[in-house]
Amino acid sequence: MSSSSDTIKAGAQATVRERALVAALADETRRSEVLIRVGEAVGAGRDIDVIVQTVVDGGVELTRAEVGAFFYDYDGGRFGFYALSGAQRSALEHFPMPRNTAVFAQTFAGVAIVRSDDILADPRYGGNPPFNGIPGGHPPVRSYLAAPVVSRSGEVLGGLLFGHSEPGRFSAADERVVAGVAGLGAAAVDAMRRRNEALAASEAQRGVEASLAERLSFALDAGRMGSWALDVDSRAYEASDLCKANYGRQPDEDFGFADLVASIHEADRDRMTRAMEAAIRDGSDYDIEYRVIWPDGQVRWVHARGRADAIVPGGAAKRMAGISLDITERRRAEARQQLMLNELNHRVKNTLATVQSIAFQTLRTARTPWEFREAFEARLLALSETHNLLTQENWEGAALRAIIDSELEALGGVGRAVVVPGAEVHLSPKAAVAVGMGIHELATNAVKYGALSVSRGVVTVHWQVRDGLLELDWTESDGPRVETPQRRGFGSRLLEKGLAAELGGSVELMYRKQGLTCAMRLPMAALEGRNRA
Amino acid sequence: MTDERLVGLRVLVVEDEMLVSMLVEDMLADFGCAVVGPAPDFDAAMALANSAEIDAALLDVNVAGRVIFPVADALKARGVPFAFASGYGAAGVEGDHRDAPVLQKPFRQIDLERALTGLVSG
DSSP, X not given: OHHHHHHHHHHHHHHHHHHHHHHHHHHHHHHHHHHHHHHHHHHHOOOHHHHHHHHHHHHHHHHTOSEXXXXXXXXXSOOOEEEEESTTHHHHTTSOOOOXXXXXXXXXXXXXXEEESOGGGOTTTTOSTTTSSSOTTSOOOOEEEEEEEEOTTSOEEEEEEEEESSTTOOOHHHHHHHHHHHXXXXXXXXXXXXXXXXXXXXXXXXXXXXXXXXXXXXXXXXXXXXXXXXXXXXXXXXXXXHHHHHTTOOTTSOOOHHHHHHHBOHHHHHHHHHHHHXXXXXXXXXXXXXXXXXXXXXXXEEEEEEEEEESSTTSOEEEEEEEEEEOHHXXXXXXXXXXXXXXXXXXXXXXXXXXXXXXHHHHHHOSSHHHHHHHHHHHHHHHHHHHHHHHHTTTSOEEHHHHHHHXXXXXXXXXXXXXXXXXXXXXXXXXXXXXXHHHHHHHHHHHHTSGGGSTTOEEEEEEEEETTEEEEEEEEESSSOOOOOSSOOHHHHIIIIIIHHHHTSEEEEEEETTEEEEEEEEEHHHHTTOOOO | OOOXXXXXXXXXXXXXXXXXXXXXXXXXXXXXXXXXXXXOSHHHHHHHHHHSOOSEEEEESXXXXXXXXXXXXXXXXXTOOEEEEESSGGGGOOGGGTXXXXXXXXOOHHHHHHHHXXXXXX
């Protein structure tokens, strides 16, 4: 009987062992399933909140803790994010973050796993003000299990904390399980960090690109620059709105490569296509100014610059891009400047020829070098005076009154001459020089030989405009007795032939005994420079 | 001394600057030429170019704001040789008349003499 009872006993013991084994197996299976579930969640890795929640839930389930928490950080040093789990989670939500206490430091400094059957009895517990232990209202914790969450690089990413209100609830097996779960948590936070960094980098890159594109577009607009791109093989041509505007096109109008070429002035088209082909062939800069004909017929100047780009180094160019700029105003300004330079050159050369003429003719009539010098200088100054007057009016002309006054003044004859001005007469530059020279010759003669050579003598200058004719009379009186000269000097020739011929009128000198008179009859059209077609 | 071929030569002068035309007249008188004109503007120049008895001409390129080339055309049609005088130099001469001699102002008397001699012996 005893044997049977032993057998029964042994059978019962075996059943107990079996049951224990079955239970242990079931427990392992459950743990494995939980771990697999947590691992899958980490592996799928979409939402960090879901992942950490799965990790802490898994930890709670595996250790049968009443409460679990996962504190973690992914932006440097502060474990400011957390997930809670377990029956008591709601009671924990209002508590502050764990501080750097002696107990917590083991975890958050990554020192070691802490497993305590009764944390209240732990020598490290309760030494930190203000709470000196678990704060009031906190769910009671006796059994305590905490693991640092450490990345592969050794950095502490956070901590997994589990608690139970009864002591002695966590086993060595629980400690190993929590270590494993902490590894999964580390992998999850690591992956999230990398994803965030990559995201931030790509966002920053996108930001840089967006702001570059924006600034470029703004700069192009501000500079009135159009931009364009050409696909070399297909000749597909893209032009910005401003680029189209440079060719007289609206933003919504089609403007392809054929339109571009067709819009270029016939005389510039070959040059443009050759330059573009060279840029594509040699990779040289495309930099050209050409005329374009707008749809409304107006001709504008465009400056285009660009460069062809080989996608493969050393390969054939695949695309070309650049800018275009309307330079019509600059071109016009250049043309105006060129015109002014030509005109200036023309005037200078004519003035030199005029001076040459004065020297040539003064030399013919001068009897001595001294006489030449005196007369030449005086004539040069007369010419210079007229130029001064013209410069004052931008070489648009000079007033007859001003010319007469300045020539008389130069010879000290202003107070001695009675100027009876008629209508205001404005002379063209050429007429001003001619009339100025004529008045100079009359005044010089008056000062040297005529009425102004004696103190009592008087000169009267009177003019009027009648029937498009300037009638100017120079009358000398009370001077020395006048003799008709034996030979005609430069002055009389200049007046009677030169001035009369140039202005298409008549100039008559009369050597009356009581004084010289000069009667000029000059057409206003010639004086004002209106005789041009 | 002065080239014999220039003596008695009838030369049309077109020049709008009074003093310059007086200078040219004096230079031509020294050669023994007879001056026709001087014409101070385009219309006078054209009238003389079409009808006056002339053997040669000296034309200012720009007379009172007008280019003289139509007058040069008229002279060419009559077979009258001509030279240009210009403040712009040779650059101011265009078109069919590039072969005509150009005197850049100011020019020396001997430059004018050579130009004229070239015209009448050419």
